[in-house]
Amino acid sequence: MTSSNRRVTQKTLQSLLLKRFGMAVATYFMIAALAAVALYQELFAVSASAVLVLLCITVVSQLAFLGLFVSGRNLRLGDPSLTEAQVLVGLGLLTILIAMLDKGRGSFLVIYPLTLLFGMFQLPPRVFFRCTALAFFGFVAINLYDAYVFSMSDPGIATLQVCSLGLVLFWLSLFASYMQSMRQRMRQRRLALQAHQETLRGMMRQLEDLAATDELTGLYNRRHFLRIAARELEGLTAKRSHGLALIDLDHFKGINDKHGHAVGDRVLQAFAGIASACLREGDIIARYGGEEFVLMVPNTDADAFMACCERVRLAFGETELAGVKVQNLSLSVGMTLMSMHDDLDEALQRADQALYRAKRTGRNRCIATWEQADA
Numbered sequence: 001m002t003s004s005n006r007r008v009t010q011k012t013l014q015s016l017l018l019k020r021f022g023m024a025v026a027t028y029f030m031i032a033a034l035a036a037v038a039l040y041q042e043l044f045a046v047s048a049s050a051v052l053v054l055l056c057i058t059v060v061s062q063l064a065f066l067g068l069f070v071s072g073r074n075l076r077l078g079d080p081s082l083t084e085a086q087v088l089v090g091l092g093l094l095t096i097l098i099a100m101l102d103k104g105r106g107s108f109l110v111i112y113p114l115t116l117l118f119g120m121f122q123l124p125p126r127v128f129f130r131c132t133a134l135a136f137f138g139f140v141a142i143n144l145y146d147a148y149v150f151s152m153s154d155p156g157i158a159t160l161q162v163c164s165l166g167l168v169l170f171w172l173s174l175f176a177s178y179m180q181s182m183r184q185r186m187r188q189r190r191l192a193l194q195a196h197q198e199t200l201r202g203m204m205r206q207l208e209d210l211a212a213t214d215e216l217t218g219l220y221n222r223r224h225f226l227r228i229a230a231r232e233l234e235g236l237t238a239k240r241s242h243g244l245a246l247i248d249l250d251h252f253k254g255i256n257d258k259h260g261h262a263v264g265d266r267v268l269q270a271f272a273g274i275a276s277a278c279l280r281e282g283d284i285i286a287r288y289g290g291e292e293f294v295l296m297v298p299n300t301d302a303d304a305f306m307a308c309c310e311r312v313r314l315a316f317g318e319t320e321l322a323g324v325k326v327q328n329l330s331l332s333v334g335m336t337l338m339s340m341h342d343d344l345d346e347a348l349q350r351a352d353q354a355l356y357r358a359k360r361t362g363r364n365r366c367i368a369t370w371e372q373a374d375a
């Protein structure tokens, strides 16, 4: 991943985490409103100033989280979402709030599952179970303490509250682990699907290559050449020209007749290798059919194009096949230049006429249409 990509991903993650943090803060506001109602109804066993101290602790804890998110320090931690820490702080504050209450505890118990919901999709099942256990034992501890100091107002209701909280939290743990396994399965399916897509894309690429390539020589085939040559011609500007050449191996029938078809094939392959080695990246060579090839050299002029074709001709003349002595290998070339608004078929015809002239005047030579015009 590039550093700019990483930065974009981190920014998206941070804004998502800040949104979630905003939701948590909104929940704190709602609980504070509920606590205010309880205070008004005189349901607290402690003074209003003790409740105020708890409120201040809550504000400080949330400001600490906000500071971590805004400064980006959370990104240096193992879990940048700080989910476990936020859930634990939430559960701790809630347990203290409940401990401060006298009769209204039952109403605040529903906030335990609400707090735990924040961690349900994020926390691993083991950690989630630990959080629910802490919430449960925190509440049990409050009641045990009340019993110890003989301040339990209604032991029956307290027992019922402990049991119902235990039940709800146990169910929540099971549900969380079920949700996690569902997510895991979905992620595995998505990965498998991505792998299938990649294989399909690879197969498509192979098919495209096969459809564009001549099997024997590995060069482009005629159909593909015509397609890319037309595209190159479209992009041609007024002051530039492309070179187009038809290349025909001389007396190829004789090679086949004398050495056999297999050797003829090797000569065709040797030509493909030599021509590719002589050309530059961007030059387009293709098998036009039989022992005939077509070459397009983009953005060239008469001299440079002639030099290029001569290079191929001379290199092919020096070809040696391992294990067979094929003598006098040569080729003839018909060349033309294409300018803007030129027609590809017409240019191919011009090159063909030049090739015909090269054959007629003795083979093993490059003849250009502009030379015909000069002559």
Ligand SMILES: Nc1nc2c(ncn2[C@@H]2O[C@H](COP(=O)(O)OP(=O)(O)OP(=O)(O)O)[C@@H](O)[C@H]2O)c(=O)[nH]1
Residues within 6 Å of the ligand: 216, 248, 249, 250, 251, 252, 253, 254, 256, 260, 261, 262, 263, 264, 265, 268, 289, 290, 291, 359, 363
């Ligand atoms: N080995 C082999 N031969 C091929 C292939 N395709 C075409 N040929 C042969 O190439 C020969 C071309 O012969 P001609 O068109 O008479 O041309 P030439 O013998 O090269 O004569 P000039 O072009 O006039 O120099 C034919 O015998 C075809 O059978 C191929 O894929 N492999």
